[in-house]
Amino acid sequence: xxxxxxxxxxxxxxxxxxxxxxxxxxxxxxxxxxxxxxxxxxxxxxxxxxxxxxxxxxxxxxxxxxxxxxxxxxxxxxxxxxxxxxxxxxxxxxxxxxxxxxxxxxxxxxxxxxxxxxxxxxxxxxxxxxxxxxxxxxxxxxxxxxxxxxxxxxxxxxxxxxxxxxxxxxxxxxxxxxxxxxxxxxxxxxxxxxxxxxxxxxxxxxxxxxxxxxxxxxxxxxxxxxxxxxxxxxxxxxxxxxxxxxxxxxxxxx
Amino acid sequence: xxxxxxxxxxxxxxxxxxxxxxxxxxxxxxxxxxxxxxxxxxxxxxxxxxxxxxxxxxxxxxxxxxxxxxxxxxxxxxxxxxxxxxxxxxxxxxxxxxxxxxxxxxxxxxxxxxxxxxxxxxxxxxxxxxxxxxxxxxxxxxxxxxxxxxxxxxxxxxxxxxxxxxxxxxxxxxxxxxxxxxxxxxxxxxxxxxxxxxxxxxxxxxxxxxxxxxxxxxxxxxxxxxxxxxxxxxxxxxxxxxxxxxxxxxxxxx
Numbered sequence: 047x048x049x050x051x052x053x054x055x056x057x058x059x060x061x062x063x064x065x066x067x068x069x070x071x072x073x074x075x076x077x078x079x080x081x082x083x084x085x086x087x088x089x090x091x092x093x094x095x096x097x098x099x100x101x102x103x104x105x106x107x108x109x110x111x112x113x114x115x116x117x118x119x120x121x122x123x124x125x126x127x128x129x130x131x132x133x134x135x136x137x138x139x140x141x142x143x144x145x146x147x148x149x150x151x152x153x154x155x156x157x158x159x160x161x162x163x164x165x166x167x168x169x170x171x172x173x174x175x176x177x178x179x180x181x182x183x184x185x186x187x188x189x190x191x192x193x194x195x196x197x198x199x200x201x202x203x204x205x206x207x208x209x210x211x212x213x214x215x216x217x218x219x220x221x222x223x224x225x226x227x228x229x230x231x232x233x234x235x236x237x238x239x240x241x242x243x244x245x246x247x248x249x250x251x252x253x254x255x256x257x258x259x260x261x262x263x264x265x266x267x268x269x270x271x272x273x274x275x276x277x278x279x280x281x282x283x284x285x286x287x288x289x290x291x292x293x294x295x296x297x298x299x300x
Numbered sequence: 301x302x303x304x305x306x307x308x309x310x311x312x313x314x315x316x317x318x319x320x321x322x323x324x325x326x327x328x329x330x331x332x333x334x335x336x337x338x339x340x341x342x343x344x345x346x347x348x349x350x351x352x353x354x355x356x357x358x359x360x361x362x363x364x365x366x367x368x369x370x371x372x373x374x375x376x377x378x379x380x381x382x383x384x385x386x387x388x389x390x391x392x393x394x395x396x397x398x399x400x401x402x403x404x405x406x407x408x409x410x411x412x413x414x415x416x417x418x419x420x421x422x423x424x425x426x427x428x429x430x431x432x433x434x435x436x437x438x439x440x441x442x443x444x445x446x447x448x449x450x451x452x453x454x455x456x457x458x459x460x461x462x463x464x465x466x467x468x469x470x471x472x473x474x475x476x477x478x479x480x481x482x483x484x485x486x487x488x489x490x491x492x493x494x495x496x497x498x499x500x501x502x503x504x505x506x507x508x509x510x511x512x513x514x515x516x517x518x519x520x521x522x523x524x525x526x527x528x529x530x531x532x533x534x535x536x537x538x539x540x541x542x543x544x545x546x547x548x549x550x551x552x553x554x
Contacts, residue, residue: 078526287350
């Protein structure tokens with residue numbers, strides 16, 4: 047089964063998002079067989095804000111680190127770190143990954159759809175097998191985003207070769223139904239609170255990402271457990287030192 | 301007040317252990333004013349096992365990243381990454397930090413106390429102001445560790461210039477009472493489940509570390525939240541994207 051095939055199962059493909067080797071190992075141990083990444087988590091770990099093209103090298107390194115895991119991996123490469131389609135394609139094609147997420151905004155603004163489509167075309171020309179998940183940021187940035195502009199972007203990107211379309215922050219059921227019925231490739235959304243994978247499947251969703259949620263939960267948990275120690279409260283169960291160390295020793299031997 | 305002064309308050313100094321900028325920012329936001337680090341967390345984030353001297357450069361970089369935060373910082377430098385006292389001293393003295401943790405084991409084995417003491421002496425000669433927390437690994441590695449050998453190591457290290465002594469995995473109240481009454485510098489222990497800071501103060505403990513607990517809680521939380529999404533369960537509250545991003549933008553401007 048290919049990575050693309052996973053987008054056509056009964057339930058949407060749930061891709062949890064790792065940001066480094068140990069988070070990936072923990073997710074695999076929890077039973078996941080395919081991973082996304084979060085460039086926010088990667089940038090944050092470097093002490094850098096999201097979206098400022100700081101993660102180009104770090105995400106390439108992460109792709110190399112995760113490639114030995116033997117699971118499907120899709121790498122979040124922000125906007126490809128360049129406005130030049132060939133530069134983006136050279137970078138993306140060089141990643142030892144099954145797929146990428148590529149977003150149609152740069153530095154907090156939507157880019158012209160034809161510029162974005164050119165990146166997709168250039169990538170697919172170099173690496174036809176790479177699953178290009180086209181992230182459309184209309185709803186990410188704009189409360190007044192419209193269905194029409196989103197579908198129009200999706201159609202352009204699919205014509206350019208995109209294998210899937212990701213619309214983060216689209217969550218209204220009617221909107222999802224419209225998107226999935228009008229977009230001819232698998233539609234990916236962020237996990238929606240109190241909405242099960244089965245419900246999303248009924249709305250036509252083919253892939254669900256956790257986005258930065260696991261990363262944000264991790265940062266929160268670190269502070270929470272320290273506060274619990276300070277305040278004399280019980281701390282929740284967490285993986286032991288020996289267990290995490292054993293995972294890393296095993297990983298280092300691959 | 302100096303970092304050393306914090307070891308003489310009514311309650312033990314609780315140092316939560318960060319491994320990167322965002323974990324440090326989260327801990328400061330939670331109200332902590334002094335930070336330790338966890339070399340396990342640093343190594344793990346690099347995809348490397350603990351204790352194999354992989355974090356020399358990464359911990360120096362972490363010290364530089366945390367130095368701009370304006371809080372007290374003590375850096376965990378494993379065994380100093382060398383058996384040569386002068387090399388260790390050159391490394392430690394170059395860290396922009398208020399203190400260090402230096403352990404008396406290398407590659408999983410206790411080192412001869414005189415070799416370790418030479419490292420402490422060399423560091424304090426170069427940087428008299430650096431708070432050297434001497435970590436004694438007798439109980440970390442050996443179930444049959446004795447109070448006598450631990451106190452003997454502590455006395456050597458204090459004579460060599462150590463400012464504090466850290467005995468991880470010492471947790472029995474009687475043992476702690478003996479250690480704190482016989483060791484003439486502040487004694488540091490790992491946080492002990494169901495034992496409050498007030499109780500540890502009564503046992504003479506002057507400093508408490510969370511060790512790798514926040515890091516391990518973070519890794520656990522990442523997997524747990526992904527599983528909760530998969531299973532359709534509610535996910536715990538965690539810091540929002542905008543909040544974390546704002547912290548990083550603020551940090552980048554320092």
